[in-house]
Amino acid sequence: MHAALRGIALGTITLSLALSTAACGSADQADGKDSDKSKKGPLTIGLLLPENQTARYERFDKPLMVKKIKELAGKDTKVLYANAKQDANLQQQQVETMITKKVDALIVDAVDAKSISSSVKKADDSNIPVVAYDRLAEGPIKAYTSVDNPRVGRIQAQSLLDELGDKADKGKIVMMNGSVTDPNAKMYKDGAHSVLDGKVKIGKEYDTKEWKPENANENMKGAISSLGKKNIVGVYSANDGMAGGIITALKRAGFDKDKLPPVTGQDAELNAVQRILAGSQFMSVYKPYVPETSAAAEFAVALARGESLDKIASSKTDSQSEKGVPTKIVTPLPLTKDDIKKYVGKSGFFTAKEICTADFKKACTEAGIK
The missing domain is CATH 3.40.50.2300 (Response regulator)
Incomplete structure (x- = not known):
């Protein structure tokens, strides 16, 4: 790390x-x-x-x-x-x-x-x-x-910066924050900005109504249209549900499924854990x-x-x-592909059987999950 x-x-x-x-x-x-x-x-x-x-x-x-x-x-x-x-x-x-x-x-x-x-x-x-x-x-x-909600935002943002490396100044990121009715959303947002500001260009930023994946999907479509596909180097997504909607928008816009820009998340949902193993979502935050x-x-x-x-x-x-x-x-703790193995089967996390369904058997094997 x-x-x-x-x-x-x-x-x-x-x-x-x-x-x-x-x-x-x-x-x-x-x-x-x-x-x-x-x-x-x-x-x-x-x-x-x-x-x-x-x-x-x-x-x-x-x-x-x-x-x-x-x-x-x-x-x-x-x-x-x-x-x-x-x-x-x-x-x-x-x-x-x-x-x-x-x-x-x-x-x-x-x-x-x-x-x-x-x-x-x-x-x-x-x-x-x-x-x-x-x-x-x-x-x-x-x-x-x-x-620790501000820390969630800082973890997400630092993970994104680390993954971007020298690409951070070669394009723009999209920030997909949570709902304005949720006080936690502001804390995630503020925590993320404390890390990202001055280190990466934020091309578009949204407060996503009701945290809904379909709203994040629409916002991401708008961001792609406005910024241009080639100019988006990463996406800050405040949670996993929205990350799913964002990733769908990226794929439908023609991004190569094996070369998607890194997308963050939060909650370590089952679908997100599987996406992280498969490489379409970069990370989540395990609470x-x-x-x-x-x-x-x-x-x-x-x-x-x-x-x-x-x-x-x-x-x-x-x-x-x-x-x-x-x-x-x-x-809270960061959850990348390398971290998943240590949590599998523990209370509050998923079992290998739940994660490693037929579509993810190969990814699980590569990650050392049995």
Whole structure:
């Protein structure tokens, strides 16, 4: 691994997620009304995930969280689950349902971090503590866990620069950022710009509506038309789903499938892992799901029982509406073809059987995956 990338992957986490000084109250102070909670029996925990286009949520996040919650709170604990399918209004209705069912705590990965705030407030008013998972939701949340999001952007950008080498100044790159409704997208974007700015020419840059691959595909078609095929040397894609749409656009524009410009990604989705092995996608970012889902489960169970979060949280985060939210941040890691072998079969990653289907047997063999 390149020295600069190694420094990103292994360096000490320095995270500043203070999004605003105009906060409406302290999470520590808000916890006061929950301090009389002392439920020791079986719990009911609500879990709301944002979409199912990205395979990780159903494949890893949900089962890992359910397993950890039951380990912590007992097999009799119920986990009520719903997926918003990228619909912010539907997710607000799902919060209402969880309130009606009187869950003891609620874990929410927000579709729209701002619009969910009123729903979080309703849950809080009903004495239901809310854990913001993966995205920092607005409103009186009681805990937050995610990966080091600026670092994700830096890893992606440094990987792209390393791969481009002396080609970096011989053309232009396209930046395909995520949705403006997702606060993480801005952090990925800012992290990437901190590495790329001044080192490569950014020909076109997009904020991709709803993270959808089809929208990234259309954006990429526009970029190719505007910049010219020969002038594009690389593509910064903020996640794997969009990378798939981008790669389809590149191939249909006449790029040789064996000489595609390097395309980044994030989430280590199965399709992306296979594309990396086959050479059509350059890299992704592996976010260890076990520590992130475990932290969410630990926060939810502790809050449901009125217990301290001090042993779970490693830092505090400020949002636009809340100050001092107990936080646990997980370190992301780069995933290139050379890295895949070491993760195969581990919890939170895919098995060799899942990866090495008929179309990818040869690529798996070449990568040492059996």
